[in-house]
Amino acid sequence: MSAPALVESSxxxxxxxxxxxxxxxxxxxxxxxRSTSSAMLxxxxxxxxxSGRDRGAGVRVVVxxxxxxAHTADLSEKGLLAAAQAAAAVAREGGGGVREIAxxxxxxxxxxxxxxxxxxDKAKKIELLLHADDVARSEGSAITQVQVGLGxxxxxxxxxxxxxxxxSDHQVRTRFNVICVALGDTGMQTGYRPVAxxxxxxxxxxEAVEEAARGAARxxxxxxxxxxxxxxxxxxxxAGGSGGxxxxxxxxxxxxxxxxxxDASVYxxxxxxxxxxxxxxxxxxxxxxxxxxxxxxDDEGRPSARNVLIKDGVLTDYMWDYxxxxxxxxxxxxxxxxxxYQHLPMVRMTNTYLLEGTSDADEIVAQTPYGVYVAQLGGGxxxxxxxxxxxxxTSAFLIEDGKxxxxxxxxxLIGNGPDILKKVDAVATDFSMTPGTCGKDxxxxxxxxxxxxxxxxxxxxxxTAA
Amino acid sequence: MxxxxxxxxxxxxxxxxxxxxxxxxxxxxxTEVQAYQGEIEKLSTASSSGIGIRVLTNTPTGARVxxxxxxxLDENAxxxxxxxxxxxxxxxxxxxxxxxxTPDGVSSVPMELRTDEVATTPLDDKISWAIExxxxxxxxxxxxxxxxSANYSDYDVAAAxxxxxxxxxxxxxxxxxxxxxxxxxxxxxxxxxxxxxxxxSPRDLxxxxxxxxxxxxxxxxxxxxxxxxxxxxVVFDPRSAATLFSVLGSALSGExxxxxxxxxxxxxxxxxxxxxxTLLDDPTDARHFAAxxxxxxxxxxxxxxxxxxxxLKGFVYDTVAGRRAGTVSTGSAVRGGISGSPTAGCRAxxxxxxxxxxxxxxxxxxxxxxxxxxxxxxxxxxPISGDFSVGVNGLMIRDGELxxxxxxxxxxxxxxxxxxxxxxxxxxVEWLPxxxxxxSLAIANIAVSGT
Numbered sequence: 023m024s025a026p027a028l029v030e031s032s033x034x035x036x037x038x039x040x041x042x043x044x045x046x047x048x049x050x051x052x053x054x055x056r057s058t059s060s061a062m063l064x065x066x067x068x069x070x071x072x073s074g075r076d077r078g079a080g081v082r083v084v085v086x087x088x089x090x091x092a093h094t095a096d097l098s099e100k101g102l103l104a105a106a107q108a109a110a111a112v113a114r115e116g117g118g119g120v121r122e123i124a125x126x127x128x129x130x131x132x133x134x135x136x137x138x139x140x141x142x143d144k145a146k147k148i149e150l151l152l153h154a155d156d157v158a159r160s161e162g163s164a165i166t167q168v169q170v171g172l173g174x175x176x177x178x179x180x181x182x183x184x185x186x187x188x189x190s191d192h193q194v195r196t197r198f199n200v201i202c203v204a205l206g207d208t209g210m211q212t213g214y215r216p217v218a219x220x221x222x223x224x225x226x227x228x229e230a231v232e233e234a235a236r237g238a239a240r241x242x243x244x245x246x247x248x249x250x251x252x253x254x255x256x257x258x259x260x261a262g263g264s265g266g267x268x269x270x271x272x273x274x275x276x277x278x279x280x281x282x283x284x285d286a287s288v289y290x291x292x293x294x295x296x297x298x299x300x301x302x303x304x305x306x307x308x309x310x311x312x313x314x315x316x317x318x319x320d321d322e323g324r325p326s327a328r329n330v331l332i333k334d335g336v337l338t339d340y341m342w343d344y345x346x347x348x349x350x351x352x353x354x355x356x357x358x359x360x361x362x363y364q365h366l367p368m369v370r371m372t373n374t375y376l377l378e379g380t381s382d383a384d385e386i387v388a389q390t391p392y393g394v395y396v397a398q399l400g401g402g403x404x405x406x407x408x409x410x411x412x413x414x415x416t417s418a419f420l421i422e423d424g425k426x427x428x429x430x431x432x433x434x435l436i437g438n439g440p441d442i443l444k445k446v447d448a449v450a451t452d453f454s455m456t457p458g459t460c461g462k463d464x465x466x467x468x469x470x471x472x473x474x475x476x477x478x479x480x481x482x483x484x485x486t487a488a
Numbered sequence: 489m490x491x492x493x494x495x496x497x498x499x500x501x502x503x504x505x506x507x508x509x510x511x512x513x514x515x516x517x518x519t520e521v522q523a524y525q526g527e528i529e530k531l532s533t534a535s536s537s538g539i540g541i542r543v544l545t546n547t548p549t550g551a552r553v554x555x556x557x558x559x560x561l562d563e564n565a566x567x568x569x570x571x572x573x574x575x576x577x578x579x580x581x582x583x584x585x586x587x588x589x590t591p592d593g594v595s596s597v598p599m600e601l602r603t604d605e606v607a608t609t610p611l612d613d614k615i616s617w618a619i620e621x622x623x624x625x626x627x628x629x630x631x632x633x634x635x636x637s638a639n640y641s642d643y644d645v646a647a648a649x650x651x652x653x654x655x656x657x658x659x660x661x662x663x664x665x666x667x668x669x670x671x672x673x674x675x676x677x678x679x680x681x682x683x684x685x686x687x688x689s690p691r692d693l694x695x696x697x698x699x700x701x702x703x704x705x706x707x708x709x710x711x712x713x714x715x716x717x718x719x720x721x722v723v724f725d726p727r728s729a730a731t732l733f734s735v736l737g738s739a740l741s742g743e744x745x746x747x748x749x750x751x752x753x754x755x756x757x758x759x760x761x762x763x764x765x766t767l768l769d770d771p772t773d774a775r776h777f778a779a780x781x782x783x784x785x786x787x788x789x790x791x792x793x794x795x796x797x798x799x800l801k802g803f804v805y806d807t808v809a810g811r812r813a814g815t816v817s818t819g820s821a822v823r824g825g826i827s828g829s830p831t832a833g834c835r836a837x838x839x840x841x842x843x844x845x846x847x848x849x850x851x852x853x854x855x856x857x858x859x860x861x862x863x864x865x866x867x868x869x870x871p872i873s874g875d876f877s878v879g880v881n882g883l884m885i886r887d888g889e890l891x892x893x894x895x896x897x898x899x900x901x902x903x904x905x906x907x908x909x910x911x912x913x914x915x916x917v918e919w920l921p922x923x924x925x926x927x928s929l930a931i932a933n934i935a936v937s938g939t
Contacts, residue, residue, distance in 0.1 A: 065747075067581040068579060068580050070542070070553050070555050072554075072556060072576065072827070073557075073569075073575075074827050075557075076538075086527075088529060088530075089530045091530065092533050093532075094535075111531070111533075112528060144576075167748060209751075210748075210872050211873065212870070251877075253937035254937055254939070281636075285634055286634055286636045286671060364534065366532065400867040401866050402867060403863045403864050407679075407680045410895060411879075412863045412864030412868070412878070412898070413864060413867055414868045414877075432868070432875045433900060434868035434878060434900075436864070436879040436897065436937075482937055484878070485900060485937065486877075486901060
């Protein structure tokens, strides 16, 4: 049984008509109802549980190259019409006349969640938090602090536009993470592991939770022996999984059509050119069911897709939303996303990953005489116009004589996107993905990144050791 | 009485038995204009409101707390939210330190942080400023190849906090902001630079300053190269220094300290910084854009000295962190809007200015690196261990003057060392949006990683 529509179709039609009443080429209504809940266990105490609810609608009107936008938490017809009129204010010429909007049947997409978070007993969630704490502490007495967090969100939205799109989705996301602090002679070190998916409570199996707890604890304990990282240009082996953030930052953002069309990307005008090592095939894929960046439809109602961005080193395409694709007379690639009804959609990534190669992961390390092995990467940042990026290593080791040796203290890597893509000289077969949060122009959306173990011939390591 | 406070008080009346309730309610409007190629690219106007409710029940050995929020002031939504918060209480652990703030007799410093001008300035003026800002940058230098976005934004918000403990506080704040990102090109490669201006009233925004800043920052980086790795003195510009102070601020939060997540823990009274360095959190200084009369729990904000002449004096606390530390709130609860619960944090940091202008300070330094933008701060700085490693752009300092531009480098040290290695604090204070003001800051012995 599907839930009742957030707003009736006849009301949506009238709101779209009102939005275009002063002229305008395109109008859209986005109605959203999101419930979230979070719980945090810190030092074995359940801190405040929190629940939240946000409901509202955003209306946009496009006139030529200008977009007008307004949002409201008032979902009555009166509230929606007021937002439509505010958004229509950009249609300054006025006198658009009456344009009749007739929507077809609502296209409703089901959730990927087997167990809705709202149906789970809160006591059960807390049991899970405590269990993770037990497991983490059992890794050793050096673990002095454990923080376990659980958050879930159920997001129902309805999107309709003047071109006949009329769709709704029901997105459920669950996220669990463990942070451990270990104390040793040289101070404190932290370890972190997430479990997340566009799924319900079913992803939080005992095994998954235990693995995260153990992983975070071991990472913190291992880092107690960490030495300052070297500084300078060194070969880097990225372990499968979290290294995908490098490609998200190093080139993903530069392949978003909004930056490209403003000629504010180093990748503008380079389709068909060799921009990376032939070992690089980069894909953005919203269809990976259940992954953190999974979408049935994007926030403009367009079904998500698997888009090949770079194939064997050659740039094949960019990522597109409605507005940018219209300018180029092509179809959207299903990358129009927004943080909430209070935000305008823009081009965003979904699950971005590098296809696996043919090398053996252990062999790649064995064939690296000296360098840095990055077991986990943290967040990063890029300037799309110059391609310069930076990201943090949250778990890294030295490679000496083909062996992973001393753990290194946290530090940043820095590089240039177009440059680093050419430095990929080996890609293994042990592909995996990691959940993340991507921020752009003040909006955050969940994304996945992935890759197999791989080597870069040289990256600048921002450590303090000579 | 403000309408919001009245609304909050009505909810308090629903407290049952020995239940305690705290309500935070806010309402505001905002406008955003983005200009591109002489036209409006985006125009967004919105008003939003919401409420965050916390419910606390006392237990034999302490208290439990639960919370819920909703992005609406609709009566049904509020009733549902109160029920959710009550339900959440049942699952929280008992904690002897959990409590709501109690009025502490400190009166707030009167300040006017809101002006009607955000509401009364015609939308057409706001639009014309965004368009003019873009034009100034495009026409200001032939090397400007593109203006990615030229933005105007403003807000006008009011909020109230009230609790069954007797807290009654109302806030009102307005602000306007312009920002522009320029892309400069020398035909071979591109460089970018941001310019901005912030004010409480839109009428006080400085288009000339913001455009000149974007042009200067982008063009002077043209031809940047990657230098060899070295150890040298680094001069952080006011914006970068403000970021640095904010990072220090998170380690000076009493919350981090009582949880053993700060490298400052147990060091009060020790010399932690260069003798001339004084850092304070002062939301009662109206020059700071983050100034506020009340904190996130509704207690009066006050001036807190954190580091004085190099000696660690103390931390900022909210009610709960203060109790854990065996002290009281310093009026330093911060909360992330309706959905966030209060926690201890710095709100309006500033370092006491030194005697040198930036020019004098560069002359004193002689040779080194001048940093004018940092990236990867959220991933490369660890307030627990103090490890510091960020990507930077900037210029070399040679013979006391700014020289050739450099890029794709990192600077690294530990926050502990950096504080002790401070050489000079500039007199060129810049009031910026965010939790800290900044001024030029010279720090010795920093590892610069290049080729």
